[in-house]
Amino acid sequence: MHEAKPMLIGGEDVPGEVGIPPLKSVNPATGEVNYEVAAAGADAVDRAVRNAAQAFAKRSWREMLPMQRARILFGIADGMERESDMLARLQMLENGKVWSECVKQVKSAAATFRYYGAVCETTGSEVTPARGDYVSMTAYEPYGVVAAITPWNSPLTMEAQKIAPALAAGNAVILKPSEVTPSTGLAVARIALKAGLPPGILNVLTGTGLDVGAALVSHPLVRMVSFTGGTESGRRIAEVAARKLMPVALELGGKSPHILFEDADIDAAVAAVADGIFEGSGQSCVAGSRLFVQKSIHDVVVKKLVERARSLRVDLPDAPGAEMGPLATFAQRDKVEGMVDEARAAGAVILAGGARPSAPQLCNGAYYLPTIIGGIDNNAAIAQNEIFGPVLCVLPFETEEDLIAQANGTAFGLASGVWTANYKRAWRVARALEAGTVWINTYKQLSVATPFGGFKDSGIGREKGISGMRLYQQPKGIYFGMA
């Protein structure tokens, strides 16, 4: 076994601390150990935060001309595109996403850096209308040291979505990637150094949430936390932040309704429903995990979906034509399997899947077949709790009123999809749904320019768009006397 991959603090490679066991990166497609990655202890956390605070205090990053800051962000995007194969491969090895999706995510992560380069160069302060003998302006200032804590399901996407706007806003950042997927963030930070980012402005601490993540959140010099992950972890972080009176952005879980009215384009809708739940093995925060289908088209839709689930190519992530890989960890596969088994025991009908695949090349990996569940209502545990796996719950509805009550009838409010040819109905339903994103006659389209976040237990704050940079800034009112 080679030495554990080092962390990145103050622009330097830093090995793990003596006595802290390294993280073992496991390939979920095969069960083999990929490599080890250093894990931080309390000393490394403190060192990284102090380094970032010192780099921020030099003021060279926050006061750099926005045009120059933009040039560095563009340089990071260029570097990521040059290293696309390496980044895509790291993500594939660590979380098992199929190759085509990994390549797509490198591209979109690079585009996020480009977008925030443009935003920082073009988004300025505001001058309020003159009021007698003074004028005032609103300036937007960085917080200082920002902790960015990310999950394992789409590491490159999440890392870019936090690092790019936080840097564009002039902050120093400490990334704490998931312990399951520590390597893409380390690689992006090294690309950023090469692109001219001053040392200490982007640091990467690897380790578990309960050790490294929690120590980072409670460190007195960390002034803002941007977190994406599970709702319970988000709640814990918000509690610590409340004590520190520190702002937090929380992008949390979901149980998103995907709704098909009888006048929908059924073939287009079925394809989107299948992609919306099976892409990434269902490990997407916006997975359309509850299908509400109007009773009159229920049987035909279910038949088509079952055919699609059964024909979906589940394979090794780098197999040509693979459409779905393994779950990201064996623990996640076991959790999904346990939830389906409990639903089955409670009387649910398994319409497709509900088992591990039997193909010999998959038997050592964390695989689970695309699964469709019927015979339940919206109050069933499987319809209420986030599964984060390739499992679709089918729920028939009769009227629009009944549909809205059920669709909104969970603790979550992240995303939703509506398929109908009736634009007035589409508008009414979109307005009535309690969700941060509503897709109409499409699903899982995501633009970096459109704010994204959750209602209810799905989160606080909005990433992406210009608001995604404002998240990392505090407004300051400055008054000029003119008398």
Ligand SMILES: NC(=O)c1ccc[n+]([C@@H]2O[C@H](COP(=O)([O-])OP(=O)(O)OC[C@H]3O[C@@H](n4cnc5c(N)ncnc54)[C@H](O)[C@@H]3O)[C@@H](O)[C@H]2O)c1
């Ligand atoms: N809303 C979104 O944009 C979005 C996007 C992707 C994933 N998610 C959610 O993420 C979850 C899956 O990811 P996960 O299992 O990695 O989530 P998780 O909450 O277990 O971990 C997320 C990150 O937080 C760290 N962490 C955990 N507990 C912490 C604590 N107390 N203090 C500080 N850091 C802590 C982890 O080490 C990891 O880096 C799902 O619920 C999914 O819906 C949400």
Ligand SMILES: O=S(=O)(O)c1ccc(CO)cc1
């Ligand atoms: O499908 S996911 O990879 O979980 C995902 C990533 C980012 C966003 C918001 O930009 C939504 C879903």
